[in-house]
Amino acid sequence: MRQTWRWFGPKDLTSIDDITQAGAVGVVSALHHVPNGVVWTPEEIAKRHREIATRKDGSPSGLTWDVVESLPVSEDVKKQKGDWREHIANYKVSMRHLAESGIETICYNFMPVLDWTRTDLRWTVPHGGSCMRFDINDFAAFDIHILKRPGAAADFTNAIADEAARRAEAMSEDEKKQLARNVTMGLPGSTESMSLEDVQSHLDEYGAISREQLREHFVSFLEEVVPVAEDLGLRLCCHPDDPPFALLGLPRIMSTAADYKAILDAVDSPANGMTFCTGSLGARPDNDLVAIVEQFAPKIHFLHLRNVKRDTDDVAGSFYEAEHLGGDTDMVAVIAAVIREERRRKDEGRADWQIPMRPDHGQDIMDDLGRRSQPGYPTIGRMKGLAELRGVMTALEHANFGLRYKTEHAGATTPPSELR
Known part of the structure; x- marks a missing residue:
């Protein structure tokens, strides 16, 4: 190779x-x-x-x-x-x-x-370093409660939707903004990072x-x-x-x-x-x-x-x-x-x-x-x-x-x- x-x-x-x-x-x-x-x-x-x-x-x-x-x-x-x-x-x-x-x-x-989509870009691992992580519950919290995509809850199991609601309720506004930034970072190194409005606009276009x-x-x-x-x-x-x-x-x-x-x-x-x-x-x-x-x-x-x-x-x-x-x-x-x-x-x-x-x-x-x-x-x-x-x-x-x-x-x- x-x-x-x-x-x-x-x-x-x-x-x-x-x-x-x-x-x-x-x-x-x-x-x-x-x-x-x-x-x-x-x-x-x-x-x-x-x-x-x-x-x-x-x-x-x-x-x-x-x-x-x-x-x-x-x-x-x-x-x-x-x-x-x-x-x-x-x-x-x-x-x-x-x-x-x-x-x-x-x-x-x-x-x-x-x-590529992640919910945490610097998640701490046991040895003290950090890495990227995708957490399905955090993503559901973003999708259902931050982006507020219509019908989003139906795309997750009841257990995930319930946990997402609990996590969203516990998040501060700054934590919600950070999660949204993490999810919408887009292609690494590109000039294109998307706002929530951009994401929803694309979703509307796709239908x-x-x-x-x-x-x-x-x-x-x-x-x-x-x-x-x-x-x-x-x-x-x-x-x-x-x-x-x-x-x-x-x-x-x-x-x-x-x-x-x-x-x-x-x-x-x-x-x-x-x-x-x-x-x-x-x-x-x-x-x-x-x-x-x-x-x-x-x-x-x-x-x-x-x-x-x-x-x-x-x-x-x-x-x-x-x-x-x-x-x-x-x-x-x-x-x-x-x-x-x-x-x-x-x-x-x-x-x-x-x-x-x-x-x-x-x-x-x-x-x-x-x-x-x-x-x-x-x-x-x-x-x-x-x-x-x-x-x-x-x-x-x-x-x-x-x-x-x-x-x-x-x-x-x-x-x-x-x-x-």
């Missing part, structure tokens, strides 16, 4: 120098200052390449811009309203400009209204959209952009819903293996693929992550490796961001499955045999606690996560002690050999 690091640009508290010292070889970034639906110009793209390639002292960093995360799909496109056709046309132009700059992989998502309608809109988008991506040699990879279940009365359509199968089958192309996020998919207890890797292995273009710890076995339940090897996901088994796929691709002669990965999220520990970095993206916590993941990868790929594999060639089985 190619080890990369997410960077939000020059204002990121983690510098390019820090990334090189952490041992990453590539960078995952985006033009977060460009509004959704607007063309990414060659000049702005080239500027980001230069920023990534240069240390503070002006010397070469040795880092490359490996993955765009994200080239956002606008709400107009998801709703098929307003300027959605113009936004798709602009998306194609941006893709062309990125490809001309050397980019090959573009991550995006198709979550309506809110992208009572069904899963089938939203999926149709997604397929329509892919039918437009995937052929362009294939011509340009780009790999598009959709990030799963986070969390992977319906919120705010709107469906989410990229939460399970069945969801991915529907989309990847609908527009079958090497350019249409998956961002495999162990944290997002792992928040649902009914998702078998190793099985998902094995099912979609040829279409996995990008990896987010993080772990979550679930409070219960409820599909729509509470969870927090655990240490990378410490949550409910068997990260060793997942990495082993990915390594097997990389070896298969290499044997097949695929140029993209090495899949870019990044240590996704991380707990705030040590000096992170005073930095107030982008929520979920502390420097030391992610470096710790990368070190743990790198240790697993190194062990599994060790020439003498590592994973053994088998590949099939023309109906004959190659004898097991050691990964090198």
Whole structure:
């Protein structure tokens, strides 16, 4: 796996120098200052390449811009309203400009209204650090009693609705405002943070959209952009819903293996693929992550490796961001499955045999606690996560002690050999 690091640009508290010292070889970034639906110009793209390639002292960093995360799909496109056709046309132009700059992989998502959603951005864990948390009861308190979405209570069990009412009653006005800010933060690093009025306006625009309608809109988008991506040699990879279940009365359509199968089958192309996020998919207890890797292995273009710890076995339940090897996901088994796929691709002669990965999220520990970095993206916590993941990868790929594999060639089985 190619080890990369997410960077939000020059204002990121983690510098390019820090990334090189952490041992990453590539960078995952985006033009977060460009509004959704607007063309990414060659000049702005080239500027980001230069920023990534240069240390503070002006010397070469040795880092490359490996993955765009994200080239956002606008709400107009998801709703098929307003300027959605113009936004798709602009998306194609941006893709062309990125490809001309050397980019090959573009991550995006198709979550309506809110992208990743958490109720607490700095929840204290037993060792004294902090992490992001999604609490279903707090979210219900937001939905029913702060946003006051019509009919919201019917979307939760009686027990959750009752607990939400109790918590809302106990909250001060400042606590309610903080919860609302946490929930409506939007896409990390973007310029778009939403007020309650913005959220409700989007909900009104979506109306009572069904899963089938939203999926149709997604397929329509892919039918437009995937052929362009294939011509340009780009790999598009959709990030799963986070969390992977319906919120705010709107469906989410990229939460399970069945969801991915529907989309990847609908527009079958090497350019249409998956961002495999162990944290997002792992928040649902009914998702078998190793099985998902094995099912979609040829279409996995990008990896987010993080772990979550679930409070219960409820599909729509509470969870927090655990240490990378410490949550409910068997990260060793997942990495082993990915390594097997990389070896298969290499044997097949695929140029993209090495899949870019990044240590996704991380707990705030040590000096992170005073930095107030982008929520979920502390420097030391992610470096710790990368070190743990790198240790697993190194062990599994060790020439003498590592994973053994088998590949099939023309109906004959190659004898097991050691990964090198």
